[in-house]
């Protein structure tokens with residue numbers, strides 16, 4: 001049988017040539033490659049060897065797998081090993097296998113080889129040629145392999161030399177790592193080569209090799225704690241570096257920092273980052289140095305100011321809600337210190353947090369000082385300021401005697417004004433309208449170089465309120481009782497007022513010259529009111545005088561001074577001036593004018609002043625004789641100008657440090673007063689709801705009241721409001737001092753009220769406005785006249801009755817029918833007049849056929865109010881169009897009939 005070549009057999013078996021060659025070699029056949037031929041025996045033997053493990057049907061799969069395996073092996077080995085090494089390795093393997101087999105088949109093979117050689121030499125020249133070619137190819141292959149191996153060996157040597165150089169350098173630098181470095185450098189070449197050429201191996205992070213900070217050390221210790229062996233067994237720890245970590249510097253970008261992952265890309269990036277970082281840090285460094293330099297320069301220029309430690313205040317006057325900053329200012333300490341102190345006291349706060357009273361007190365105690373809460377003063381409460389000044393004067397060491405302020409009281413016509421006239425040597429009563437004193441006057445009388453201030457209060461009942469106010473500033477009341485008239489109602493009222501004010505009374509029994517004078521009777525009457533003369537064991541001074549003749553007036557003055565001495569009246573002229581308004585009015589040329597009585601201190605021209613709800617600066621000051629003065633001492637009545645508004649009588653006044661404050665206070669008070677007034681008008685509660693409803697059903701007479709002085713306004717308004725007419729009451733819508741002006745008319749018109757002017761007249765514009773608005777203005781100079789008129793008007797309002805009054809007769813002369821308007825009658829006024837609002841009756845043949853209202857009234861094309869006798873007019877009647885020529889028209893009005 002012919003010999004078969006291995007590749008043929010491989011093809012037949014569906015195996016790779018190499019596999020078959022290997023198998024054949026395993027069996028010890030004398031073959032070289034897949035071209036080698038096999039004998040039949042060898043073929044069979046090889047088939048047997050291959051067959052069991054390689055079933056025919058899976059040949060392809062196996063082939064594939066083998067191919068893959070071979071490829072992988074080759075690829076891996078080509079990377080991992082140098083060619084020569086791989087060759088050696090295969091040689092070794094080959095030799096091992098040969099050794100194994102050599103024992104059992106060496107002789108046999110040797111003989112076979114000889115045989116085959118012989119056989120081959122005997123072959124055809126073609127075969128020999130092919131063999132030679134093959135041999136030649138093999139030689140070439142071997143030569144190439146040898147060259148490659150030499151080159152790789154050379155390259156490896158160079159690499160090792162380089163590496164060793166670097167390692168040696170590092171070894172010198174890093175003594176602690178010396179040992180390990182040496183170990184690594186002494187490692188076998190194969191291993192090292194393997195490392196370099198082999199696939200990437202994940203290396204321990206260089207981070208672990210960083211110099212250990214304290215923190216890192218701690219962390220590492222914590223981590224390694226459970227793994228630690230007992231201390232006794234521990235050997236001195238030499239850090240065993242991982243293989244790669246022994247050459248860290250060569251991998252750390254030359255600076256020992258940064259992470260090296262072994263990737264060139266990342267290396268590069270790290271380098272760049274690092275460079276940038278370096279650059280940045282350099283800049284920072286430069287900047288720092290520069291700043292240092294600058295700071296230093298500043299330090300040189302400006303020596304540091306050391307804050308002076310100011311002493312703590314004796315008392316911490318605080319307000320609740322202050323914060324650490326506020327308290328820091330008061331205590332002359334840094335707010336941070338305050339916060340710290342509070343923290344120590346257990347109060348967690350910041351500099352801006354409001355603190356309560358207790359905390360602030362605690363803080364003061366911590367500093368060892370007293371604390372006092374600041375009491376808020378409402379400077380707009382001038383009554384309070386006034387009272388404070390009064391109290392201050394009582395404790396003042398600069399008190400001086402002051403003139404007594406005397407008020408003369410008594411019943412009407414008992415001679416009060418005559419007495420004052422006598423005292424002032426002027427005749428006031430003759431000029432008084434209606435013979436009644438209408439104003440509070442204040443005068444000073446000199447008696448033996450001593451002064452007595454008199455307030456002339458009117459005796460009429462309507463002025464009782466003013467009298468009571470007069471008593472407030474009064475030290476002594478002189479009660480005038482006519483000897484021929486005796487005690488009257490207002491005498492008793494005066495006694496009550498004086499007593500309630502705690503003011504001592506001196507009784508002046510007047511009109512001793514009158515024929516019916518009976519002083520003992522008067523004395524008896526007064527004793528009923530606990531006014532007991534000294535003669536009767538009492539302490540009331542009785543003086544019998546005649547104001548008319550002047551008898552005993554001097555003695556009365558002496559008695560007043562005596563009483564003043566008993567009272568020891570004193571004041572401090574050096575303190576801030578306070579006092580009371582006696583009277584106020586609006587002067588046309590001078591503006592608001594106020595008669596005031598200085599009670600404490602000294603008022604000077606130019607003083608910023610708040611008077612009631614007004615304020616200003618004292619511009620001109622005039623005394624009771626009409627002379628200008630610059631100063632007003634205690635108990636001195638003066639008239640002042642310079643206020644921004646007219647104050648009310650009995651208002652308090654207080655002088656302020658500056659005009660700004662005075663203005664602020666005055667404005668605040670005016671605003672408060674306005675608010676109060678509004679609340680008074682608008683406020684309706686459950687308590688007053690019934691009253692309000694009741695008032696809604698009542699008819700009201702609205703009055704706008706204007707007078708020359710505030711006292712008259714008050715007196716008149718009180719009298720008017722007292723008028724009682726069943727079902728009707730007076731409502732004073734507005735009252736004030738000064739002429740009747742436009743706004744008064746507007747207000748009266750809007751409120752359907754009329755205006756009463758007392759001693760004042762309307763301005764020209766107000767007069768014309770009143771006429772156009774049909775507002776009634778009544779002017780009076782005597783109070784009771786005004787009261788009587790109002791009373792009559794009020795009676796007129798009670799259920800007024802109306803009666804018809806025919807005002808005119810007309811005859812229709814023409815009619816026109818206009819669509820949308822109706823019938824227009826052209827009529828002639830035969831008698832009287834027709835008004836636009838007239839009622840109208842249509843009379844035809846003596847019979848009233850319609851009674852209605854005029855709808856429109858015209859003359860030619862113009863609407864008119866009224867058409868009088870002798871004129872033509874055009875008219876329409878509401879809801880009636882059946883108008884015919886010669887119809888008679890009767891115009892009429894419903895007129896109010898006053899109750900009798």
Ligand SMILES: Nc1nc2c(ncn2[C@@H]2O[C@H](COP(=O)(O)OP(=O)(O)OP(=O)(O)O)[C@@H](O)[C@H]2O)c(=O)[nH]1
Nearest residue numbers: 412413414415416417418436437459511546547548
């Ligand atoms: N015979 C006599 N008549 C006097 C005396 N005093 C006043 N009269 C008169 O009494 C009247 C009233 O005097 P007045 O001084 O106006 O009285 P009044 O108390 O001021 O009156 P009112 O201002 O209304 O409060 C006048 O006619 C005086 O002339 C007096 O001493 N003797």
